[in-house]
Amino acid sequence: MLTRRFKNRRARTLVQYRGRVSLVHLGGGNFLYSLPGRRFPVVGRIELWRKRNRSRALGFVALNFLFIGVMSLFSGSGTADPITDMRELRRLEEEGNIAELEARTEEIKGRIFSDAPEQTSDSGNVEIRQYRVRPGDTLSSIALRHRVPASLVAASSRIDVHSVLRVGQTLLIPDRPGLIYQFKPGDTLAAIAQHYSVRIDEVSRDNPDLASLDMIEPGTRVFLPNARIPIPPPQWLRPVRGGRVTSGFGWRRHPMLGTRHLHTGIDIAVYHQTVTAVRDGQVIFAGWLGSYGNAIVVRHESGYKSLYAHLSRIQVRPGQFVRAGGALGISGSTGASTGPHLHFELIRNGRPINPRLQIRF
16 A cells, blocks of 8 residues: 555555564654554554654554554464565566466475474363354354364254354354263264274273263263264355356476476366365465466365466455355466466465365366
8 A cells, every 4th residue: 555655655554464563664763654543444654753752653663563462472483474475476477487486386385384383282171161152153264263173063062063053042162172972871882983083092081070981860961072073074066057167186297387297286277267165264365376267275273275276366365264065266367377377275284285085166
């Protein structure tokens, strides 16, 4: 916003955080700042040559650096600045350096795919949280937010995994993957442990309040760590309707560089069609991704992520929850592309897998 508004002035950005907080040096003792406002950003100017503005300016600069430092601690010091990444990718694209652009893009994509894994604590008393359903919540969005599979949230709350939630409804969510099972008359721990594929010694460790593992009273709630619900796996959907696969998963010759490389997804020949989520999930990236052009990355349960690249339009934002079949954007030919198509990838625990293992194309 600032660079567009003052594009005829030679300025240097000193501080910028996600386009919301920024400090720009206009030259000499003149500075321009922006802060989030209730409806519109607050933009102001500080002139250090005026004595009454000096202390105010120094305080503002100190607060900016303190704010950026605190946010960097929460976002992780090992993550590069996305603004710097964007500028570098644009520079490589303008220079026509396709090889370097591809390498830098893959490095940034690897950081996106290797975020923190789902929480899997080994020991200690489990904490059961009560969550009250709010407007717009779905079982998938709640499960993704708490990093617990939706099937375990449903089983712990004694509802069906496909149930429609009511606003104000209370769900029971453990603080790590597992199932809260309420014993019924005739149940035995051995049978329950076998049914949910858990070990009895782990149940004993995570339930220290149980007086006896052989005699558990009906109505007693027991936490089953890392339980597996014996239900059919969720269905995966195609990211676009129609279109033929023009390049599959595996080793191939690069269409621009001519070198042999691993094609980590599949290409589907479609022209400006709606691209949809293949499964419920949360958008963790939506923007320009170098040689992939406009791209979207969605995180799903069980360590899965999906990538949709070369889009002509993006219709979601990072942090947004999407349903399977929900619109993400429009296919196109942005980035390093030889024609209109959708590049689609499926990632499991940080590694690309053949999408045809889950989806029929």
